[in-house]
Amino acid sequence: MSLDVDEVKKIAYLARLKIEEADIPGYVSNLSDILDLVAQMNAVDTKGVTPMSHPLDAVQRLREDVVTEGNQRELFQAIAPKTEDGLYLVPQVIE
């Protein structure tokens, strides 16, 4: 399985990763190699095999829908890149 430059750029966009133009060929070759490795899976017929969701067949545990954590906005925002009036700031989205 080999990917081309455009496919790698598309994947990088979907993953929200800026990749320098100079680094693209390296990723094209590495990712293609990894997909070749992964293609070994196709040697085994898995028709009818149940996909594994948990090694011990555990089911999702549920809990009451109640508040369990107190408000710690100041503590959490103390490590944020940019905040104002208790809000997280990002570049302007709407003109």
Place this chain on the structure above:
Amino acid sequence: MSQDEMKMYHKKNLVELSALLQAGEVSSVELTEYFLARINAHDKNLNSFISVTEVQALAAAEQADAALKNGTAGPLTGVPIAHKDIFCTEGVRTSCGSKMLDNFISPYDATVVSKLKQAGVVMLGKTNMDEFAMGSSNETSFYGAVKNPWDTDRVPGGSSGGSAAAVAARLAPAATGTDTGGSIRQPAAMCGITGIKPTYGRISRYGMIAFASSLDQAGPMAQSAHDCALLLNVMAGFDEKDSTCLDKDVPDYTAELGKPLAGLRIGLPKEYFGEGLDADVEKVVRGALDEYKKLGAELIDIELPNSGLSVPVYYVVAPAECSANLSRFDGVRYGYRCENPVDLMDMYTRTRGEGFGAEVKRRIMVGTYALSSGYYDAYYLKSQQLRHKISEDFREAFEKVDVIMGPTSPDTAFKIGEKSDDPISMYLSDIYTIAVNLAGLPGMSVPAGFVDGRPVGLQITGNYFRESQLLNVAHQYQLNTDWHRAIPEDFL
């Protein structure tokens, strides 16, 4: 024993240090100062720590000493250890080996960290690791490669390479690690220490920065199986804050340590002794198996027919889960943000492009591709089906044998830089450990000898929740051998 030898605390394991503390022959402050001094003196040659938490360590040691005096101490009170920098530690930088979290001061403790704190264990600092635990050599860390104390031109293994190197050089008596595809066992093998990855769900993942959630599991890394048992006693157990943590009683992991091995059935998978295994490593492993025979165990040939697929399966499951888990790093709420973003998209893409290293970006992209529209069935679904088949192989094997043994890694520690340009050859370093994570089984690595002065690990895999048996199987070997006592020359 002379006074000076008495004070060589780095030559003592956790069991011995704990006895000295309980008997009042040393204080926790003395021990903590001793190991902080060792880190100061030696770590510049190893780079095994990202942060050394001297002030917090001494404060915790004073508290431990008070507990030891007033009779409220437990078996590990006052013992200093190091934490892999993947565990969130309140008020202390938790970088996960990444530029992305270089400025992240965690506002809370991981469950593993708080449990050990409550048990009176003192944290010396945070150990180096492959970025976001993605790597097998500790070369992908933002903070630089860690060096192997047995040969500083070589890697310590990874991803818990800092923990393994620190314990091997006795800069800390023990450390925590995490294991997604071999990240406790492979570095333990390459550094000549003992490490155990328990059954998936045995230890809470809360506050342990997620890589591949269905595979990640924490565990202790120490000088002996007995030391690991003491740490596991504290680390294991149910936690409401981790939805995959299992609600099952925690036994006393030291309780089975006296059991003789007569009649123990050891399975030897033919797939673990085939092509790709270094001949000298095989010789060392066979030597360990002979020792088990002397202890009364029976060696039985078995097959794990699908185990050859574990590396390909892992490189779908782990990247897919990591691409989802790492989407939280967007420069909005914490961690790195790029300079002067022009718009929101520019902020996301440059923050992530600049904040993550090459291996992390590779895996995010592989995972993104595998989960993208039209490819899900061919990749993720297929890998989960094969995971089922790999688990079935183990299930069948454990009907015939009690434990499974083989080499932890096909080779000893390789040279720094040797595999860093070739991801695939790096991935194959974990060829024997990955299947255990895919099946969710407990596994450990035990020092079994040396090849050209480099340690070799014996991997022991057990059935679900049979950590007690696994630890005893390792312990009996360690009662009859002294590989686990060896310390690299420069750190004696």
